[in-house]
Amino acid sequence: MNLLIDIGNTRTKWLMLDGGAPHARGVLGNHKLKELDFTGFQVSASIASCVANERVFNELALRVREQLELELQRAVVTDRQGQLLNAYRRRDQLGVDRWLAAIGAHSLIQDRRLIVVDAGTAVTVDLVTADNVFQGGVILPGIRLIQECLTGNTAGVVSAPSDVRSVVGRTTQECVNAGAQFGVAGAIERYIREMTGWSGDGGSDVPCVLMCGGDAERLSALLPIEHRVEVDLVFSGLSVVLS
Ligand SMILES: Nc1ncnc2c1ncn2[C@@H]1O[C@H](COP(=O)(O)OP(=O)(O)O)[C@@H](O)[C@H]1O
Ligand SMILES: CC(C)(COP(=O)(O)O)[C@@H](O)C(=O)NCCC(=O)O
Numbered sequence: 001m002n003l004l005i006d007i008g009n010t011r012t013k014w015l016m017l018d019g020g021a022p023h024a025r026g027v028l029g030n031h032k033l034k035e036l037d038f039t040g041f042q043v044s045a046s047i048a049s050c051v052a053n054e055r056v057f058n059e060l061a062l063r064v065r066e067q068l069e070l071e072l073q074r075a076v077v078t079d080r081q082g083q084l085l086n087a088y089r090r091r092d093q094l095g096v097d098r099w100l101a102a103i104g105a106h107s108l109i110q111d112r113r114l115i116v117v118d119a120g121t122a123v124t125v126d127l128v129t130a131d132n133v134f135q136g137g138v139i140l141p142g143i144r145l146i147q148e149c150l151t152g153n154t155a156g157v158v159s160a161p162s163d164v165r166s167v168v169g170r171t172t173q174e175c176v177n178a179g180a181q182f183g184v185a186g187a188i189e190r191y192i193r194e195m196t197g198w199s200g201d202g203g204s205d206v207p208c209v210l211m212c213g214g215d216a217e218r219l220s221a222l223l224p225i226e227h228r229v230e231v232d233l234v235f236s237g238l239s240v241v242l243s
């Protein structure tokens with residue numbers, strides 16, 4: 001069995017693969033890692049993507065060592081992975097989750113223009129050109145961060161995350177949620193048009209948009225561009241790197 005771990009800035013996701021097929025999975029907040037218990041699994045290799053701080057990775061590596069008697073490999077950003085080239089100018093700065101999500105997307109679809117959206121704590125929208133080059137893209141605050149930015153810097157805005165039904169809110173919460181969710185979905189659409197020059201009229205040059213992250217489903221409902229939700233892009237990337 002292989003253990004894949006994706007440590008984001010908010011949550012840690014893990015997946016056990018048995019002969020390449022999902023066997024078990026879990027997700028928990030980074031402040032609850034003490035609850036992780038992998039004992040009982042027969043794991044031969046483990047690898048983690050980490051964009052949270054070092055303390056979180058070290059805590060996880062310790063638990064893997066204690067519970068599985070295994071070293072937790074740490075994925076890093078590289079110049080290339082197979083046919084996929086990395087053109088980010090400052091590769092030392094690139095978040096490894098962005099690189100892995102692109103590797104995962106590219107393992108699904110090659111030789112086509114790809115847009116990789118990871119909607120987590122932050123939302124990243126990255127371009128992979130049809131010549132199989134990861135080009136980079138944009139970083140913006142995620143839905144929860146936008147909400148917290150508002151509620152944390154105003155006296156009168158009190159709100160909690162919820163689904164939106166209409167862009168015209170009639171309570172503070174409806175207005176804040178509509179603003180954040182339609183705003184991020186609209187921003188993603190605009191980035192895709194800017195990155196690809198695509199007019200939005202269908203046609204043969206329609207970019208292939210793959211979306212992952214904790215807010216992927218929520219944003220999917222509001223994104224007016226053809227796309228696929230592929231929640232396991234980072235795991236797919238980790239799996240490619242491990243094999
Ligand atoms: N049950 C949940 N707990 C926490 N965040 C959630 C949950 N459901 C959706 N979210 C949204 O998903 C985001 C976290 O997504 P995730 O992909 O796990 O982030 P990261 O990889 O950055 O840790 C949050 O910022 C929030 O907007
Ligand atoms: C952009 C991110 C904060 C996204 O993190 P996440 O939302 O997955 O927790 C992460 O990929 C990161 O720390 N990147 C470093 C900056 C860069 O990619 O250039």
Ligand SMILES: [K+]
Pocket residue numbers: 118119120121122123124213
């Ligand atoms: K993200």
